Each structure stands twice: as structure tokens, then as C-alpha cells.
Amino acid sequence: MYAIVKTAAAFLVAALLAAPAAGRVLRATVEVRGMSCPFCAFGVEKRLRKVAGAGGVEVSMNESRATVRAEDGASIDALALPEAVRRAGFTPGPVTVEAEGTVRRDGERWLLVDGEAILRLAVGEEHPELAELLAELARQETPARLRGTLDPAAGDPPLLVAVEPVAER
Amino acid sequence: MNRPPAALTAAALLLASPLAAAPITFSTALPVTQGAGVLRLMAEHAETTSGEGEIDDGALQLVLAWGLSPKLTVFGLAPWRRTELRRRTPAGLVSRRGSGLGDVTLLARFTAFKRDAPGSTLRLAPLFGVEVPTGRDDEADARGPLPRPLQPGSGAWNPVVGLVVTRQTLGWQLDAAASYKASGTDDGIDAGDVARLDLSYQHRVWPRRLGGGVPAFVYAVIESNLVDRSRDRTAGRALAGTGGTTWYLAPGVQYVRRRLVLEAAVQLPLAESPARDDDPSLIVSARINF
Structure with missing residues (x-):
């Protein structure tokens, strides 16, 4: 039973990551x-x-x-x-x-997730403050709005580079 | 009877295609969006005087352009012409008139080269097509068959090739084109081929400074058209009074919005060989994006 649930979960994660649309x-x-x-x-x-x-x-x-x-x-x-x-x-x-969602960490990857919509977030080692910010946002599990530039070569899910938070409107 | 006013020859109509802030008297290399179209309605009027009398020539042209792909655009051009010849004779004023749908032209234009940058583009596009003999060439009045220049159609299949180069920035646009129409034979008469060299400069005069969004533009336009028509021939002999070279200068103005272009130009015959007495012709046109 555990194996079936694990397999189903893996399929679900794979399906989410392969969502055709960019994140929210x-x-x-x-x-x-x-x-x-x-x-x-x-x-x-x-x-x-x-x-x-x-x-x-x-x-x-x-x-x-x-x-x-x-x-x-x-x-x-x-x-x-x-x-x-x-x-x-x-x-x-x-x-x-500009995208909105909840920041999640998936292994070494940072994701911005809203339902089935997923964006990958590129966080370079040269920007430790961004990693700290994302870690904080992930802990809070509150919706965050981020801005970044699409990496056209990265494919799906879309990868955002030069990520920064969007100031409160 | 001489040729019709050169401004109204098929070659002139042929290349007056309906594109973005384009030249008024010929085509451009700017793109038509894939799956979108541009409709142009163009009216032209000219009066000329020849040894045969006064010629009053008017044309309405409907042009449809459709973007098949980002690089390939097809055009259909349908002219409606009305030409009247007035001649004073000892018996009084004689007037003969021909009118109707002219020869439809089908063209394809391929963007062979483009270099885009923010706010500017450079493009080169060959075009090719054919003028289809859809217009009647056997119109007659009470005096008998109308002379050829009064016939709305040529009666022949006439292939066309050309090359257009466009450099456009937010402030100005420069277009240059060369084209050649190989006229076919009808009723034993081989109409003269038509070669053109065209140049157009459009300068944005309003707004002076660009703000945000998509403001309407007003362009001042100056165009040059060098049109050379070979002499018509029959049985190997050149027909008198046909052929010649004319250089036109056409100042004009364009009002350009997202979906609409309104424009007008006066085409002035500056030099003609052999000498003719052509009057300036007026061109007004509207283009609609859809």
C-alpha cells in the first residue's frame, strides 16, 4: 500500500512539474x-x-x-x-x-507554487540574501509576489533568473 | 493614342501595397502579422494631355494583404478603373470612356533578411507575382472597340518581380524598391515591360517627443518614382506614341494609428521622355488592420 501511495505521489509531483503553463x-x-x-x-x-x-x-x-x-x-x-x-x-x-505564489524548497530547487502553476527560481550563490529571503517566505507559507526574467533556454517549468521581491502595491 | 498616365499604370498600382507606415506609391518590407490582415482602399486621379486629346483617368484599388507566416505575406489587388478620352474635332467634342474591373494582381513577399533592434528594423524582401487578365479588354462603344488605353484590362498574364528594402526607426523610415513587370501579348500586341525604381522617406513630425503607449503618428512623406515603360510592339515593330520614362516626385502626409492609416500624396511628373504634358495626380488612401 505504501509503495502505491509513494508511486502516485511521485506521478503527481512529476505532473505538477510538467505543467505546460508558466507559474501563476x-x-x-x-x-x-x-x-x-x-x-x-x-x-x-x-x-x-x-x-x-x-x-x-x-x-x-x-x-x-x-x-x-x-x-x-x-x-x-x-x-x-x-x-x-x-x-x-x-x-x-x-x-x-511578476508572479504570485507560495515559496517552496524542493531539494536544491526553489519553487514558486500556486496550485498547479510552478515557477523555478534561480538563486545564485552570489546572492545569499535572496536565499535567506526565500527561506523566510517558505517558512511563513504566505503568498509572495516575485519578479524575474525568464530564462528562454530552461524549458518547463519556467525558470526565473534575477529574482527580486515586488514591493507592496 | 499614347499610353495611359504612368501614375496609373498597372505597375504603379501593383506595388502600392497596404503595409505599416509604408510608402504611399509603392510597397515596403515591413511585416504583416501571421493570421492577420490589412485592407487598403486607394483612389487615384490624373489628367493628362496628349496628341490624341485629354485623358481623365481614375482608379479605385482594393488591396488585401494576409500574413501567412512571420516571413511570408500574400497580396491580392483588385483595381477598378475609369478612363475617359476627350478630343476636340471639327464636328465637336468627342468623348470615349472605358470602365470596369481591371486586372487583378496576386503577389507574394518573403522577408529574406531582417535585423531588429529596440525601436528600429532593417528588412529586405523580394516579391513576385502575376497580373491576371481579369479585366475586360474588348470594351466597345457606339464608335466601335475602345482604344487599348481605355480598356480596363490588359488581356495578358503579366509576371512581376521586385525587391524592397526598408529601414525604419521610431522617428523616420526609408524605403527603396526596384521592380519589373514583363508584359504579355494580347491580340498580337506585346505591351511594353515596365521597370520602376522607387524611393521614399517618411519623417515623424508629430508627436515631436514620444510618450508612453502607442500614440498616433503623423509623417511627412517625400517619394521619388522613376518609371520606364518599353514601347509596345506588334509584328516586331515598335508602336509610335508608346513607351517612355517618367520621373515623379510625390510629397505627401500620413496619419498612422494602431488600426488605421490615412494618407494623401500628389505625384508630380518632374521629367518625361519623350516629353508629355501630364498633370499631377492625386492619391488618397486608407489602410485598416484587422
Whole structure:
């Protein structure tokens, strides 16, 4: 019986870690390279609105970026943003996300978890203060809001680098 | 009868495709979003005088562009033309008129090179296609068949190739294009091929400083079109009064929003060989993103 429960738990953890969407991403900003006129911005907005979890899109021409806000209760599939920008005919740059969840430690990995949505958090040895902060947040088990940049090469679950806490609104 | 006003030749209409803050009189290399389209409605009017009389030429063109992929865009161009020839004769003023759907053009444009940076892009795109003889070329009035320049269609399949280079920043845009239309043969007449060299500079004049979001832009536009048309030939002989080279300069203005572009330009024939007496032509156009 114990073996069955253990196997089921392992499958559950594996399923959670393989969740296709990024974590509970409330807001994501992608740099759009090559977008230089208002008429071009329309296509970028149109493609970004089709990304899963996207509720609204705001483009800033002079900052060359587009910000996607999540639908109520949804999480933006931040990994899909670069492809959306490519389909609009432009070149995607870094994707910065703001995500909310509970910080957990899984072995050597730090995770931001909200239900089935998981984000991995990169914590370098050069930032011990971040590790301390995450450890504290994990102990408190209270929802935390973090900001970071997606590592496009990391795959699923999305990996956030340059993680920092988001100031209280 | 000479050729129709060069500003209204199929080649001119052909490359006036409906893209982002693009040139008014020809195409651009800027992208159309995959799964999205742009519709352009363009009106052009010109009056010319030739040895045959006064020619009043108007065209409405509907252009649809669709992004098949981030690099591949297809275009369909359907012109409606109305051309009138007025000639004073000893018997009085004689007027002949032809109108109707012209030749539909199907084009594909492929982005072969792009270099994107924040707030700027450089793109190179070859395009190719064909003008399909959908327009009637056998229109007649009470005096008999209309002369060829009054016919809405050419009656021939006319392949087109071209190359467009675009450099765009938030403040200005430069487009350069070269294109060639190989005209086919209809009723034993081999219409002259058309070669074009086009250049366009668009400068954002408003807003002077960019704020946040997506503000509407106003561009001042200046365009140059060098159009060379070979002489029409039949049975190996060149037809008199056909062919020639014209250099146009077209100042204009564009109002560009997210979903809409409104624009107008006056195309001035600065130099013509052989000498003609073409008047400036007016081009107004609207483009809609969908």
C-alpha cells in the first residue's frame, strides 16, 4: 500500500512539474525588437492577446515593449510570449514576469507554487540574501509576489533568473 | 493614342501595397502579422494631355494583404478603373470612356533578411507575382472597340518581380524598391515591360517627443518614382506614341494609428521622355488592420 501511495505521489509531483503553463504569472513584459510604428503595434497586441491567460495588453512604443496582464484568476503562459512576438513579425527580447505564489524548497530547487502553476527560481550563490529571503517566505507559507526574467533556454517549468521581491502595491 | 498616365499604370498600382507606415506609391518590407490582415482602399486621379486629346483617368484599388507566416505575406489587388478620352474635332467634342474591373494582381513577399533592434528594423524582401487578365479588354462603344488605353484590362498574364528594402526607426523610415513587370501579348500586341525604381522617406513630425503607449503618428512623406515603360510592339515593330520614362516626385502626409492609416500624396511628373504634358495626380488612401 505504501509503495502505491509513494508511486502516485511521485506521478503527481512529476505532473505538477510538467505543467505546460508558466507559474501563476500575473503580469509579463516582453521586449519587442523592430516594432517602430503604431500600425505595427496592432499585430503585436493581437498575437499577445491570444496567449493563454492574457487579459489585456499594453504596448509602449518608445520602450519597445509589450506588457500582458493576466485575466482574473488566470496565469499567463509566459513561455508563449516570444513565439507570439515572432508571429507578429518581430524579434522577441527578454521576458520579465511578476508572479504570485507560495515559496517552496524542493531539494536544491526553489519553487514558486500556486496550485498547479510552478515557477523555478534561480538563486545564485552570489546572492545569499535572496536565499535567506526565500527561506523566510517558505517558512511563513504566505503568498509572495516575485519578479524575474525568464530564462528562454530552461524549458518547463519556467525558470526565473534575477529574482527580486515586488514591493507592496 | 499614347499610353495611359504612368501614375496609373498597372505597375504603379501593383506595388502600392497596404503595409505599416509604408510608402504611399509603392510597397515596403515591413511585416504583416501571421493570421492577420490589412485592407487598403486607394483612389487615384490624373489628367493628362496628349496628341490624341485629354485623358481623365481614375482608379479605385482594393488591396488585401494576409500574413501567412512571420516571413511570408500574400497580396491580392483588385483595381477598378475609369478612363475617359476627350478630343476636340471639327464636328465637336468627342468623348470615349472605358470602365470596369481591371486586372487583378496576386503577389507574394518573403522577408529574406531582417535585423531588429529596440525601436528600429532593417528588412529586405523580394516579391513576385502575376497580373491576371481579369479585366475586360474588348470594351466597345457606339464608335466601335475602345482604344487599348481605355480598356480596363490588359488581356495578358503579366509576371512581376521586385525587391524592397526598408529601414525604419521610431522617428523616420526609408524605403527603396526596384521592380519589373514583363508584359504579355494580347491580340498580337506585346505591351511594353515596365521597370520602376522607387524611393521614399517618411519623417515623424508629430508627436515631436514620444510618450508612453502607442500614440498616433503623423509623417511627412517625400517619394521619388522613376518609371520606364518599353514601347509596345506588334509584328516586331515598335508602336509610335508608346513607351517612355517618367520621373515623379510625390510629397505627401500620413496619419498612422494602431488600426488605421490615412494618407494623401500628389505625384508630380518632374521629367518625361519623350516629353508629355501630364498633370499631377492625386492619391488618397486608407489602410485598416484587422
